[in-house]
Amino acid sequence: MLDVHGRWSHEGEAVEHPGLVAAFFSWVAVHPDDGRWILTNGYDWCYFTPLATAYFVVGVDRANGPTIKLSDGTEEVLDPSTVRIDEDGTLRCLVKQGRAGARFSRLAQLAMEPLLVDGDPVTLAVAGRSYPIVASGAA
Numbered sequence: 001m002l003d004v005h006g007r008w009s010h011e012g013e014a015v016e017h018p019g020l021v022a023a024f025f026s027w028v029a030v031h032p033d034d035g036r037w038i039l040t041n042g043y044d045w046c047y048f049t050p051l052a053t054a055y056f057v058v059g060v061d062r063a064n065g066p067t068i069k070l071s072d073g074t075e076e077v078l079d080p081s082t083v084r085i086d087e088d089g090t091l092r093c094l095v096k097q098g099r100a101g102a103r104f105s106r107l108a109q110l111a112m113e114p115l116l117v118d119g120d121p122v123t124l125a126v127a128g129r130s131y132p133i134v135a136s137g138a139a
Contacts, residue, residue, distance in 0.1 A: 056104070
């Protein structure tokens with residue numbers, strides 16, 4: 001299971017080894033037949049349950065786009081039009097060419113602060129444009 005904060009567990013026990021946690025995130029995929037989340041290392045695979053999302057934004061480089069670093073080790077340019085705020089006040093966005101949602105870690109959300117403009121609604125200022133951040137249950 002993958003909880004809402006990006007912590008893995010198996011049969012109620014936390015998975016804490018950094019190498020195994022990194023491997024799990026790099027193995028996240030979608031089953032080609034039924035669209036359910038799986039972990040696959042190219043040989044073996046199993047279903048898993050993400051409680052919120054399978055991807056997390058773990059870093060933000062505001063100078064380049066901004067570019068976000070994801071929990072699976074990949075980076076991509078943030079699509080500011082997809083940024084939403086959930087019922088817990090956490091930023092979310094779409095990733096993987098809009099095919100999946102991602103939840104911002106606390107540190108990544110703090111890194112976004114200089115791009116946020118107070119108002120009703122709060123907006124995200126990127127490359128001279130403003131993008132309203134609307135409330136949403138999930139991205």
